[in-house]
Amino acid sequence: MSTVNLTMAILLGGLYAGGFYLILQRSLMRILLGIVILGHGANLMLQLAGGPPGRPPMVGDAAPAMMTDPFPQAMALTAVVITFALTTFLLALAYRAWLLLGHDEVRDDLEDRRIRRLERRLAESEEDEEEMETEATQ
Amino acid sequence: MTxxxxxxxxxxxxxxxxxxxxxxFADIQRVLGLVVLGAIIVNAALLLYVADVHGPIVLQLGGWPAPLGITLIADRLAALLLLVSSVVTFAVLIYSIGQRVADYGRGTSSTTFHPIYLMLCAGVSLAYLTGDLFNLFVAFEIMLSSSYVLIxxxxxxxxxxxxxxxxIVSLTSSILFLTVIALVYAATGTVNLADLAQRVSELPDGLQSSLGLLMTIVFGVKAAMVPLHFWLPDSYPNAPAPITAVFAGLLTKVGIYAMIRTQTLVFQHESTWQLMLAIALLTMIVxxxxxxxxxxxxxxxSFLLVSHIGYMLFGLGVYDIAGLTGVILYVVHHITVQATLFLVSGLITRHTGTVALSRMGGLAKAAPLVAVLFSIPALTLSGVPPFSGFVAKLALLQAGVDAGTWAAYGVAGGAVLTSLLTLYAVARVWSRAFWGRPQEPAGDPDPSDELVVGTGTTSPAMMVASGVLAATSVLIAVAAGPLADISGRAAVDLMHGETYRTAVLGGGAGG
Amino acid sequence: MTETESQSPGEQEAWTTWDTPSERWLLSGYTRDRRERKILLELAARILFPTVLVFSLYLLFAGHEHTGGGFSGGLVAGQAFVLRYLAGGRMDSSSTVSLQPPVLIGVGLTIATFISLVPLAFGGTVLESAIYTFTVPMLGQIKIVTSLFLDIGVYLLILGVVLDLLRTLGSAIEADVAAVERR
Incomplete structure (x- = not known):
């Protein structure tokens, strides 16, 4: 078990909060930035999981017991690569959306809205509950 | 061997x-894909046989010993699911080749579909076989990033x-997964599942449950359990039929598998798990x-898919050998059935030229073969007796009733109700699409139609693929006895983690 | 050169562009729009390109015992092409790399996975590696770790990925923009 120092804890909190805030935006570019920031947060967390910072990472610099845990670094490296790949994918997707739609907004579920409209229309016309449900399914 | x-x-x-x-070279790609996926079916069958007879097969990659190196392990559960999944991926590949040939002609090659599809298969296999949490993350990423491209x-x-x-939803859940891995590593210093099993049990209770809950949320997003399901009915229907079929059949089940694996091996619960039962009920009904x-x-x-995820959560919530047997049976049955349904839905929409039920009709006469192909998985899904859905549901209901708590009774009641609702939903499709008169295309076609429907021609390969999957689900019902036996043994393995742990860490004390 | 001649200015050329270079600093004959050229960058790219490639090979071979490996080697090699792309634009990078990036990725992936299965033939397990040392006259003792071959696959794979990124997010978008401008 290792505990994190305060600076890192605050930094992590900031990264996660900022990331999630950006993810909740409409524009895909902001969401992309949010994912990047969240990814940084997660990777920093992985690094911190390996113990306190400042220990030598390379073989030969210190006694094995004094060295930093290489395992989280290996995991973080893999995760960084994955985040990088998905970031480029999202970039390409945002570009495609911009080409096709003229914007990169992430919209609501269209069909869901259609069904909700249908239901509202049915509710407005005076019918009793049961019929309403059967017709909503049509 | 290993x-x-x-x-x-x-x-x-x-x-x-x-x-x-x-x-x-389109032909080379096709032959390559079919040969490899066919080989994996054989491979998975062998694995299942060996795992059942001789116990889990463990491979330490590169010869590095367990807690440090990467472990691949095939126990009964993993091998069984791998076998079913590989049958599905094989059939779906045949279907999509058929669809492609029907749409674009034989010669057109695709630089992306085949490689990405095979990557997806590799990711699914890795997710089943991995014996380490971080590799599970990697497997999810391989699988999901392929799925992003495909969708x-x-x-x-x-x-x-x-x-x-x-x-976006999948990426967010992946980052949460990474966070959980970091937390787990910080708490225990290992990510090897077998090693974790021991070390997590030494942690304080509160920490254990919070890590377990976080993990449940992560896999819950992937498995589409109810408060986290919203993305699924939004995105899946918009992919081409074979893609949706493989997503619906496999991706959510991999989430369930990960949940079963971590909940049984790492974060164990002593008795009936109330929260999971509540979520299961909610998932089914919603x-x-x-x-x-x-x-x-x-x-x-897609909504039916979400609903039936609830059954699997139910078995997991009951959390005893009978419950887990039910889950395993259900996963096996559901992988094939849901994939078949989506494939057949692809056939239906190609015949009718629309995805809107209100504008379909008369298919029973126009395409009797499609009608038969639809009826088998539809009846199976709703759990009508001779089919495999009945066997799996019965096992789950029995487990729920045997658990004997009020919560379990309640969810079992919900499961029966859901079954009826499912039957109603598929019967509605039947009466709309297959009976009645064929309808002329309406004046304002649904804008989402053209992309799902394609050119409207079907080819024998697509029929054969759907038929093979439908036959597989019938076969599951026929072989229900041995299958239930093997699921039972797999469930015993799951409840008693020692087999898994000694297989990975060797006979010693481990850790 | 003829290309630049044909665009060459008359009296009426704007004062902002009269001193833009028209020399061929890069290997290929294409140049991007003259106003966007940067001599320092082009010269640096010309000099650095082979150097960086050699360095990437060093990383590839040093990987087993020192910092480096197939992944970082491939990335560094990719950076060389990124530099070229930055200096020369889409015409340049597409004309020097005749190999299709997807093919490169495919070959790399195939090599890496195939190599991981090779130890099975010698009775080892998947992904196991062995170390061979032998003496070559003139060069002295050479130590080869079989994981090097896996690294070569990874190197090609990563290089292919970077080139593919350059192609799809770089030159393809540039081509789109150019097409829009022409319209």
Whole structure:
């Protein structure tokens, strides 16, 4: 078990909060930035999981017991690569959306809205509950 | 011998590489894909046999011993699911080749579909076979990033939006997964599942449950359990039929598998798990009611998929050998059935030219074969007696009743209700699409139609693929006895983690 | 050169562009729009390109015992092409790399997975590696770790990925923009 120092804890909190805030935006570019920031947060967390910072990472610099845990670094490296790949994918997707739609907004579920409209229309016309449900399914 | 465990991951990867390199030769890609996926079926069957007779097969990659190196392990559960999944991926590949030939002619090659599809298969295999939490993350990423590409391939203006939703939700859950891994590593200093099993039990209770809950949320997003399911009916229906079929059949089940694996091996619960039962009930009911409200065939099937995830959560919530046996049976049955339904839905929409149920009709006469192909998985899904859904549901209900708590009784009641609602939902499809008179295309076609429907021609290969899957689900019902036995043994393995732990860590004290 | 001649200015050329270079600093004959050229960058790219490639090979071979490996080697090699792309634009990078990036990725992936299965033939397990040392006259003792071959696959794979990124997010978008401008 290792505990994190305060600076890192605050930094992590900031990264996660900022990331999630950006993810909740409409524009895909902001969401992309949010994912990047969240990814940084997660990777920093992985690094911190390996113990306190400042220990030598390379073989030969210190006694094995004094060295930093290489395992989280290996995991973080893999995760960084994955985040990088998905970031480029999202970039390409945002570009495609911009080409096709003229914007990169992430919209609501269209069909869901259609069904909700249908239901509202049915509710407005005076019918009793049961019929309403059967017709909503049509 | 042990290399058999690595082949289901490495072969598709290698085939993906070759497929990319031969991007211009459609026939080579097709043969390669079929041969490799066929080989994996055989491989998985062998694994299942060996795992059942001799116990789990463990491969330490590169010969590095367990807690440090990467472990691949095939126990009964993993091998069984791998076998079913590989049958599905094989059939779906046949279907999509058939669809492609029908749409674009025989000669057109695709530089992306085959390699990415094979990558997806590799990711699914790795997720089943991995014995370490971080590798599970990698497997999820391989699987999901392939799925992002598949779902956004050839997007049109209307299809790019659902692709975005899907990608963002999955990415967020992946980052949460990474966070959980970091927390688990910080708490225990290992990510090897077998090693974790021991070390997590030494942690304080509160920490254990919070890590376990976080993990449940992560896998819950992937498995689409109810408060976290919203992305699924939005995104899945917008992909082409074979893609949706493989997503619906496999991706959510991999989430369930990960949940079963971590909940049984690492974060164990002593008794009936109330929260999971509540979520299971909610998932069943919300999914089924959502399905009833839909007019779009694929969306309806997606909601049914969500609803039936609830059954698997139910068995997991009951948390005893009978419950887990039920879950395993249910997963096996559901993988084939849901994939078949989506494939058949592809056939239906090709005949009718629309996904809207209100504009279909008269298919029973126009395409009797499609009607038969639809009726089998539809009846199976709703749990009508001779089919496999009945066997799996019965096992789950019995487990629920045997558990004997009020919560379990309640959820069992909900399960029966959901079954009825499912039957109602598929019967509605039947009466709308297959009976009545064929309808003329309406004046204002649904804008989402053209992209799902394709050119409207079907080919024998697509029929055969759907038929093979439907036959598989019938076969599951026929072989219900032995299957239930093996699921039972797998469940015993799950409840008693020692087999798994000693297999991975060796006979010693471990850790 | 003829290309630049044909665009060459008359009296009426704007004062902002009269001193833009028209020499061929890069290997290929294409140049991007003259106003966007940067001599320092082009010269640096010309000099650095082979150097960086050699360095990437060093990383590839040093990987087993020192910092480096197939992944970082491939990335560094990719950076060389990124530099070229930055200096020369889409015409340049597409004309020097005749190999299709997907093919490169495919070959790399195939090599890496195939190599991981090779130890099975010698009775080892998947992904196991062995170390061979032998003496070559003139060069002295050479130590080869079989994981090097896996690294070569990874190197090609990563290089292919970077080139593919350059192609799809770089030159393809540039081509789109150019097409829009022409319209």
């Amino acid at each position: 290399a058999l465990v690595a082949l289901p991951v490495l072969l598709p990867l290698m085939a993906a590489g070759l497929s990319l390199a031969f991007g211009r 956004t391939r050839r997007t049109t203006a209307t299809r790019v939006r659902p692709g975005m939703t899907y990608t 999914g089924a009611l959502g399905a009833l409200a839909q007019d779009d065939l694929n969306r309806m099937l």
